[in-house]
Amino acid sequence: MSSPGPGRPPMLDVDGLLDDPGTRVLVCCGSGGVGKTTTAAALALRAAERGRRVVVLTIDPARRLAQSLGLRQLGNHPRRVTLDGDVPGELSAMMLDMRRTFDEMVMTHAGRERAEQILANPFYQTISTSFSGTQEYMAMEKLGQLAATGDWDLIVVDTPPSRSALDFLDAPQRLSSVLDGRVIRLLSAPARAGGRGIARLVGAGFGLFAKAVSTVVGGQLLADASAFVQAFDSMFGGFRERAKATYRLLRSPGTAFLVVAAPEPDALREAAYFVERLAAETMPLAGLVLNRTHPVLADLDAARAAAAADEIDRAGTDPVVEAVLRLHADRVAMAEREKRLLGRFAAAHPEVALIGVPALPTDVHDMEGLREIGHRLAGT
Amino acid sequence: MTTPPPGWTDELARVRLHVVTGKGGTGKTTGAAALALALAHGGRRVLLVEVEGRQGIAQLFGRSPLPYAEEHLTWVRGGGEVRALAVDAEAALLEYLSMFYNLGFAGRTLRKMGAIEFATTLAPGLRDVLLTGKVKECVTRTDSRGRHAYDAVVLDAPPTGRVAKFLDVTRAMADLAKVGPIREQSDGVVRLLHSGETAVHLVALLEELPVQETLEAVEELDSVDLRPGAVLVNRVRPVRLPASAVETAAHGAVDAERVAAGLRAAGLDPARAVITGLVDQTVEHALRVRAERAAMAQLAEAALPVLELPDRPDGVDVGVLHELAELLIEQGVR
Numbered sequence: 001m002s003s004p005g006p007g008r009p010p011m012l013d014v015d016g017l018l019d020d021p022g023t024r025v026l027v028c029c030g031s032g033g034v035g036k037t038t039t040a041a042a043l044a045l046r047a048a049e050r051g052r053r054v055v056v057l058t059i060d061p062a063r064r065l066a067q068s069l070g071l072r073q074l075g076n077h078p079r080r081v082t083l084d085g086d087v088p089g090e091l092s093a094m095m096l097d098m099r100r101t102f103d104e105m106v107m108t109h110a111g112r113e114r115a116e117q118i119l120a121n122p123f124y125q126t127i128s129t130s131f132s133g134t135q136e137y138m139a140m141e142k143l144g145q146l147a148a149t150g151d152w153d154l155i156v157v158d159t160p161p162s163r164s165a166l167d168f169l170d171a172p173q174r175l176s177s178v179l180d181g182r183v184i185r186l187l188s189a190p191a192r193a194g195g196r197g198i199a200r201l202v203g204a205g206f207g208l209f210a211k212a213v214s215t216v217v218g219g220q221l222l223a224d225a226s227a228f229v230q231a232f233d234s235m236f237g238g239f240r241e242r243a244k245a246t247y248r249l250l251r252s253p254g255t256a257f258l259v260v261a262a263p264e265p266d267a268l269r270e271a272a273y274f275v276e277r278l279a280a281e282t283m284p285l286a287g288l289v290l291n292r293t294h295p296v297l298a299d300l301d302a303a304r305a306a307a308a309a310d311e312i313d314r315a316g317t318d319p320v321v322e323a324v325l326r327l328h329a330d331r332v333a334m335a336e337r338e339k340r341l342l343g344r345f346a347a348a349h350p351e352v353a354l355i356g357v358p359a360l361p362t363d364v365h366d367m368e369g370l371r372e373i374g375h376r377l378a379g380t
Numbered sequence: 381m382t383t384p385p386p387g388w389t390d391e392l393a394r395v396r397l398h399v400v401t402g403k404g405g406t407g408k409t410t411g412a413a414a415l416a417l418a419l420a421h422g423g424r425r426v427l428l429v430e431v432e433g434r435q436g437i438a439q440l441f442g443r444s445p446l447p448y449a450e451e452h453l454t455w456v457r458g459g460g461e462v463r464a465l466a467v468d469a470e471a472a473l474l475e476y477l478s479m480f481y482n483l484g485f486a487g488r489t490l491r492k493m494g495a496i497e498f499a500t501t502l503a504p505g506l507r508d509v510l511l512t513g514k515v516k517e518c519v520t521r522t523d524s525r526g527r528h529a530y531d532a533v534v535l536d537a538p539p540t541g542r543v544a545k546f547l548d549v550t551r552a553m554a555d556l557a558k559v560g561p562i563r564e565q566s567d568g569v570v571r572l573l574h575s576g577e578t579a580v581h582l583v584a585l586l587e588e589l590p591v592q593e594t595l596e597a598v599e600e601l602d603s604v605d606l607r608p609g610a611v612l613v614n615r616v617r618p619v620r621l622p623a624s625a626v627e628t629a630a631h632g633a634v635d636a637e638r639v640a641a642g643l644r645a646a647g648l649d650p651a652r653a654v655i656t657g658l659v660d661q662t663v664e665h666a667l668r669v670r671a672e673r674a675a676m677a678q679l680a681e682a683a684l685p686v687l688e689l690p691d692r693p694d695g696v697d698v699g700v701l702h703e704l705a706e707l708l709i710e711q712g713v714r
Contacts, residue, residue: 033405
């Protein structure tokens with residue numbers, strides 16, 4: 001990694017990161033719509049082409065990108081992606097199926113009979129498909145599973161497009177606290193011996209609250225939830241252990257986080273949050289990938305270009321040349337804006353290495369496009 | 381290529397509840413806010429509501445977080461006013477329950493314990509019913525003379541992936557109690573959401589994924605009998621090339637000699653590398669324009685009115701929102 005010059009952020013050495021056998025897990029995070037999935041896929045392809053055995057876990061890829069990775073059919077397990085014969089490494093890819101990951105986790109941890117009971121419970125259907133942290137939780141669970149197989153020497157992970165980019169760190173904890181059953185026991189049987197202590201603490205209002213909730217959501221649902229939590233209780237320890245193990249994996253030296261952003265105020269603000277949060281959790285940040293930058297390709301002063309365009313317009317000579325000059329002026333303005341935004345970010349986080357990835361004019365949906373993004377990520 | 385119906389239709393002009401959705405990152409909140417400002421022109425009162433606890437409105441308008449109360453946001457030309465409300469499901473549940481039960485201090489303690497989050501987790505539909513219930517109350521509220529408190533309500537709704545579910549109160553109620561106060565309220569919500577008084581607008585970008593999600597959302601809304609309104613195409617960037625030159629340039633056929641000659645005629649004396657750079661930039665521009673045209677053509681499949689909001693790369697603040705509102709008015713919003 002090059003040393004930071006005055007006012008210049010260090011440059012992120014993507015190839016160094018991918019080639020380092022010590023890099024075992026690469027997590028791409030950032031807010032929605034910044035090209036996280038594409039970045040993850042491009043990194044994975046580049047790593048494979050540089051000799052590593054790679055699996056990429058994507059969350060919700062665009063249809064055509066998924067097709068180009070051979071992910072047309074859902075399958076909750078990695079599938080080998082066909083690469084050219086002379087590629088030294090290998091690439092597998094998978095798309096997260098949140099529901100099936102959850103089902104499999106239940107089946108692993110509960111006995112067969114109990115697992116069936118849980119899977120059939122209507123409340124489980126709700127939790128496994130609609131709870132707002134489930135996708136994040138399952139992505140981390142799947143990462144843990146992939147790491148445990150030892151089949152790959154690099155796992156590249158895309159993270160869900162959460163409302164907040166940080167949700168995937170918190171989701172296991174949130175889901176745990178919902179499932180651990182204290183509240184549901186209170187709600188379903190507030191008068192029972194176990195609930196009485198807390199009920200006294202809360203005051204007489206609690207009984208009313210329980211009644212109110214049951215009026216609102218209905219007794220049947222409460223009964224389902226209660227049955228679910230009881231069945232779930234036995235495997236809860238196992239769940240918590242796994243969540244802890246994944247958390248340890250994320251903090252281990254083999255893991256590197258890449259924060260992905262676009263040169264826009266909102267995305268960079270989110271990236272800054274992320275950088276700070278990772279530092280607070282002592283999670284290893286490799287750097288910032290700034291997607292879709294617009295570097296100026298022609299060294300021509302924007303004001304002179306605009307003046308010349310005006311002159312051509314007046315003379316009415318060549319509308320195409322006029323357009324060439326105007327779009328150059330647009331581009332210079334855009335590049336300057338991006339530089340300003342980035343400068344602000346770098347001033348606040350001078351230690352963060354970064355790489356700008358010039359925008360492709362069209363969406364990426366084939367291996368060729370991914371390879372091109374890979375080149376740009378590596379700065380080559 | 382079918383052309384989309386232009387502008388704001390008469391049906392849309394009659395709508396009182398404007399639900400705004402869009403894929404994450406498309407500028408849903410910006411679209412909702414600009415629409416609220418546009419609707420407030422001519423002395424009307426508009427309420428802008430958010431329901432996801434993101435404080436997106438406060439951020440956009442550069443002010444401190446909104447409480448769970450209707451607050452003044454901005455005045456618009458002609459004496460109109462936009463007010464804002466951030467609905468919080470937990471507060472709404474407590475407010476709601478307190479209408480029927482005296483919870484006293486227990487409410488606050490339960491909230492701290494996570495019991496309320498739990499109740500809404502237990503029945504995710506409950507959260508949606510409470511939020512839409514509050515919105516409905518705002519839409520239908522009248523003053524002592526029977527006049528509507530708001531001429532229009534704009535809801536910054538959940539993103540496209542979840543919006544149909546969010547608004548499908550009928551389905552959510554299937555999970556909940558068959559009788560009781562919430563049931564009665566929700567019948568009114570269902571009537572409003574499925575009436576001509578409600579439309580669901582979609583914010584999109586001229587990129588593959590947002591277009592795809594927009595079309596899917598339209599289909600999903602249709603399937604649950606909710607009414608898609610207009611598509612707001614956000615961040616539209618200027619097209620510089622003459623329409624006829626786009627296709628050739630996209631194929632890389634930009635005549636470097638012609639560019640060099642044109643620049644010399646305009647008094648510039650560019651180096652070879654500058655010409656090459658200009659040509660490359662022009663090809664990229666043409667490719668982008670072509671991709672955006674294709675995206676626009678695909679959006680037209682939804683057969684909805686399309687309104688455009690220009691790219692504001694310096695970011696959006698209150699001043700810019702007023703400008704965007706003016707542009708929406710020019711495109712027929714009333």
